[in-house]
Amino acid sequence: MHLIIAEKNIAAKRIASILAPKKPKQSRVNGVDTYQFKNKEETVVIGLSGHIVTVDFPPQYKNWQKVESRELIDAEIVTVATHSKIVSVLKKMAKKATNVTIATDYDREGELIGVEALNILKKANPDLKFDRVRYSAITPKEINDAFSNPVSIDFNLAAAGHSRQVIDLVWGASLTRYLSLVSGRLGNMFLSVGRVQSPTLAIIVDREKERDEFVPKPYWEIDALLEDKNKNEVLASHSKGRFWDKDEADTVMEKVNKARKAVVSQIRKSSKTDKPPTPFNTTELISAASSIGFTASNAMRIAESLYTNGYISYPRTDNTVYPASLDLRAQIEIFSSGIFKEYANELLKKKELIPTRGKKESTDHPPIYPASYAKKSELNEQEWKLYELVVRRFFATFAEPARWETMRIKFEINEEEFKSSGARLVNAGWRWYYPYNAPEDRLLPQMEEKDILSVEKIDMVDKETKPPGRYGQGRLIRLMEELGLGTKATRHETISKLYSRTYVHGSPLIPTKTAYAVIETLEKYAPTITKPDMTSKLEQDMDKIAEGEITENDVIDESREMLQSIFSEFEKCQDKIAESLRAGLREDKIVGSCPECNSKLSIRRSRRGSRFIGCSNYPDCTFSLPLPKSGQIIVTDKSCDEHGLYHLRIISKGRRPWNLGCPQCNFLEWQKSQNNENQEKNEKVTSKNAHKKTVPASKKKSDKVTEISGIGKVTAEKLDEAGIVKIGDLLNADATEISRKTNISVKKIKNWQKIAVPDRQN
């Protein structure tokens, strides 16, 4: 029997249907889909689920406290199964197979994933013969060509990938454990470190520091409100723009203050065009989605579900150039009736469809395009919004440039020059198809040179320079791509990780003091891990391994040595590191000043483990406020107008973050509601011992599906049988799949998924 291994189920299915003379037979083995057919020989195609094994340390290294973090550097590395079902199917199939063809994706990780599967197969059947096929699109031509010319497996390329796994694990685990142990942040509060996440966090912290250090510089602008004879208003500004010297501005102001008329001294008309956008790859999609309100992870989660339901093409791609194999006209024709018909038919009038091309051209997958027509009623609101974005972007890549007419006018007001500029969209071009973030027309009335306008008002406005802005998720994802940090499939996960580790909060991203402390410590003692250079160096080394110039062991040994010397530094300065980390952590706990004694109020833990806000002047001052029992507490940078305390945000896994606001306002409100409820008892709760009482903040909600309205006991049992217990399970599952297993309608399931959508970031 000939066994074919693909990277994922959908690829296995498509490959089978191309190679098989008639429809392949689909059967489930141990919960894994396989596709069988007979060509020259009996053939079985199986899809993996990406990596089915991972690297880890042996179990004796499990305990953080009992093992020195440094020991992880040279610890043995073992391979453990992460998808045991698939692994056992492979073992079973290996015994029946005589030869295997590895048909995983055509890239480094694909080669490694193939070798991982091969190692499992060879162990079960050492006599198995093997080869490899490489293709860059699952089309009949590519697949048939590839399978008629099988090549050999590139073990060097797989070794390159494996070296990355080992280095990431060793650096990540040892540094994560060291920082967590030395700062006493254990359990789910640990401080993580990694080759991708730490440089990303450093970028955010660096920007925040620039903002902290920024000294605003005052400047002045002089604006004039003019009116033409038809009472059209025109706003003009002094041609100098920013006056850095107030005296100079005052002098000009004196000159023009009393002026009654402005003379049009020059009119320049011209036009400009802006080019249609390039096809979507993952980064561009996330970035565009981010600008219309999606977080990076939400955008990817929704894109994934649109993809699995066949509405859009594969969402994880670097490519921004449509491949020749894609029939673009046919993809547009899908929309020639239905809600987008006027757009599609306009494009279809063109004799030739010439799409734009982005800078990145790769063979992994095509750019993201709409794969089939979706009715609005089939999707929930968020899905539709993203689907529409993909459809409109696809259309826009075939459209003409947008053309603007621009006008620049100079005015003379008592010998001082003022100017104004206008722009009008005369030909919408691609912007008709893709109306997102369109700049507005700035219209100016018709004017001729020498025309005289009346001066209605002249203002001197004092302004100041602003610090550079914080990064939003879209911008950060682009920046990561530019710096080579992470991959198309992982960048959004890295950002989510920074939120869940409470290194950042808010949108755009604001780093916590904990993040400052971690990055400052790493920059001082382990700068390598805070810079994108570590990734570029690793990439170069991996290329050399793939070329056979050096071995995997050479690279890993060198990396281990570097890490050893970092730990030597750590050990010399352990006390200093501990202190500076703890100082940063303490700062994140400060909520404001005590209303009774003006000392610092901070988040504390009682002896029994519950959290509350207490005064640093305890026991002299016993002021306290209650806090919720569960969830991570983030002290934001916004403060209460009335009490001066920082607003709090509570983050719990799988749930929307809760903006608790000012802890004192929150407590007072609760007190009020309690008083209303128990007026007879008139239970008096003083703020002094408030934290001992139960507060609404501590009401613990479960994460079971029964929390969703409309899911009762019976339904929950049905879902349980389909493996859905928690809300998270429901969100991660495919609605049609659950529907098949439970006989609950897809619509109902989708609706539950809709109302239970968590948004971890905001």
Added chain:
DNA sequence: GCAAGGTC
């Protein structure tokens, strides 16, 4: 309870 990379 650690990383980053696949995929669901």
